[in-house]
Amino acid sequence: MTGVYTVTQINSYIKNLFRQDFVLKNVKIRGEIWNCKYHTSGHIYFTLKDEDSALNAIMFKTNANNLSFRLEDGLAVEVTGRIDIYERDGKYQIYAESIEKTGIGDLNKxxxxxxxxxxxxxxxDQGYKRPxxxxxxxxxxxxxxxxxxxxxxxxxxxxxxxxxxxxxxxxxxxxxxxxxxxxxxxxxxxxxxxxxxxxxxxxxxxxxxxxxxxxxxxxxxxxxxxxxxxxxxxxxxxxxxxxxxxxxxxxxxxxxxxxxxDISEVINKIDSMNRRINLAFNNTLRAYKDNLDKLSIRLKTNDPAAKLDKNREDLIKLEDELNLIMNNKLKEYTNNLKVLATKLEGQSPLKKLSSGYSYVDNNGLNVSSIDDVEINDTINIYVKDGTISAVVGGKHGREYK
Missing domain, CATH: 3.40.50.10550 (Hypothetical protein af1403; domain 2)
Structure with a gap:
């Protein structure tokens, strides 16, 4: 080859060399999976590496569907496929057709x-974890x-x-x-x-x-x-x-x-707490004010001066009521006394003596029958203006029809 070539021409030439190489057409490579990515298209992109080197790899969806396990970083595998160049980037890679697990990679182990x-x-252990x-x-x-x-x-x-x-x-x-x-x-x-x-x-x-x-x-x-x-x-x-x-x-x-x-949550919490504190303070203040008003009313009600005035008024009222009761009772007793005096006057011996009646006793005993005296007994006869002493000369009984 002589002359000047484009990048595409060189990459195509190298690609052709890869495809003509018998070994690279069907090669089996042992290594560990790294940087494994499952694409949304279904293709799998990964790096096959050992201790000293790395090789880019791709497994198309049609072959990936045949895998019986999921590729993961650190997995030791044997990859069978072909080595080819990706012309656009000028990079060669292995196009995997099948993959077998051989164990855990050195780093994983x-x-x-x-x-x-x-x-x-x-x-x-959780016991060592600090909050x-x-x-x-x-x-x-x-x-x-x-x-x-x-x-x-x-x-x-x-x-x-x-x-x-x-x-x-x-x-x-x-x-x-x-x-x-x-x-x-x-x-x-x-x-x-x-x-x-x-x-x-x-x-x-x-x-x-x-x-x-x-x-x-x-x-x-x-x-x-x-x-x-x-x-x-x-x-x-x-x-x-x-x-x-x-x-x-x-x-x-x-x-x-x-x-x-989150500082906004802290600020909101502080604002909320301030509102709650203010509400609680206002409620407490209102409760104390209501209680103070009640105590003030009770104090006015139980004021000694007010009580004294009220007691004085009650005393005057009771005195008036007592006077009225006493006057009414006095009138009642006076009327009763007059009635009794009239009755007593009607029953008085003096009243009867004034009417011509007299009272006779024999040695202090009332003479109400002829049997109460004997002949020659000295008796006292009480009349309205004095006493008459007499000697019984005879007794005559009275016959009633």
């Missing part, structure tokens, strides 16, 4: 071993200084509470030195007396997130005095940092939602 060890040591303060004012963040994670955390935090203080420790979150940088960030922020710390990063493959599975990071989170929220990757991603942290957030944005209180 290492993850499970570390998980079992720390679980057995009690690092994940995240409800109204955190100062929040530390251990993540990269650039990228979606820190932007999302800042955006959500300031939307929920513009008064919150965010202290960032810019850390490496990927690569061999990432674990040391993350540990340094945790230890540094832990000494500042913050309310809580968010440790995390955006999504990625298991290999990309591996720093958050390292024992150094697990130990630093477990030994920190400040409550820690782990926010590593996406909702489907789980690292050992998630398990050992005091709280796991599915994303960095969610971590900010959990760490930062």
């Amino acid at each position: 290492k993850y499970q071993e570390l998980f079992n060890m720390y679980e057995e040591m009690g690092y994940f 995240i303060p409800k109204y955190a004012k100062r929040i530390g963040i251990v993540t990269a200084s650039t990228g979606a994670a820190i932007r999302d955390i800042i955006t959500v935090s300031k939307r929920r509470n513009k008064y919150v203080d965010l202290i960032l420790f810019p850390a490496l979150v990927q690569g061999d030195k990432a674990k040391y940088s993350i540990v340094d960030g945790i230890n540094t922020l832990d000494k500042l007396g913050l309310d809580c710390i968010i440790v995390g990063r955006g999504g990625g493959s298991m290999e990309d997130l591996w720093a958050f599975n390292e024992p150094e990071v697990v130990e630093a989170i477990f030994n920190a005095n400040t409550p820690i929220i782990s926010a590593v990757g996406h909702e489907v991603d789980f690292t050992l940092a998630d398990w050992v942290a005091d709280l796991r957030a599915p994303t960095p944005s969610a971590a900010a939602e959990l760490a930062v209180c």
Whole structure:
């Protein structure tokens, strides 16, 4: 080939070379699945990798429908297919026709071993989990200084509470030195007396997130005095940092939602409490005023001066009633006395003596019969103007027909 060629011509030429290679037409490759994505079209996109290299891969829907299992990151597989170039991007990849599982990948195996060890040591027990303060004012963040994670955390935090203080420790979150940088960030922020710390990063493959599975990071989170929220990757991603942290957030944005209180809710709650306090105060004040009015009325009713005046009026009234009763009784007794006097006068001996009658006694005994005297007895005869002494000379009985 001589002359000048277009990019398309070169990619087409290379594509033709790939298709003429007998080995690349039907090849079987052993590796681990990473960055696996199921597209809405039904195709599956993933990376096939080993310890030193990686190869892009795609499995079209027609072949993907024949899979008896779901592809996941860290799965060790053997992929059968053809190697070809995607002309538009100038990248070669394997077009998978069939996939067989061969076991768990090295990273998955290492993850499970570390998980079992720390679980057995009690690092994940709920008894060690510290509560995240409800109204955190100062929040530390251990993540990269650039990228979606820190932007999302800042955006959500300031939307929920513009008064919150965010202290960032810019850390490496990927690569061999990432674990040391993350540990340094945790230890540094832990000494500042913050309310809580968010440790995390955006999504990625298991290999990309591996720093958050390292024992150094697990130990630093477990030994920190400040409550820690782990926010590593996406909702489907789980690292050992998630398990050992005091709280796991599915994303960095969610971590900010959990760490930062909604200031508008706090203000509304304060306003509501003020209204309730004012209402209770006014009700109490009204009750005291009503009670005071009642006591004032009772005081006026029971005032000694008022009672004295009322007693004086009652006394005068009783005196008048008593005088009236006494006068009426006196009149009644006077009339009765007159009646009795008239009756007594009618029965009086003197009255009868004045009419010509007399009273006779014999030695102080009333003489009402001839049998009451004997011949020669001296008797006394009482008349209206004196007494007559006489000697009985005889007794004569009276005959009645």
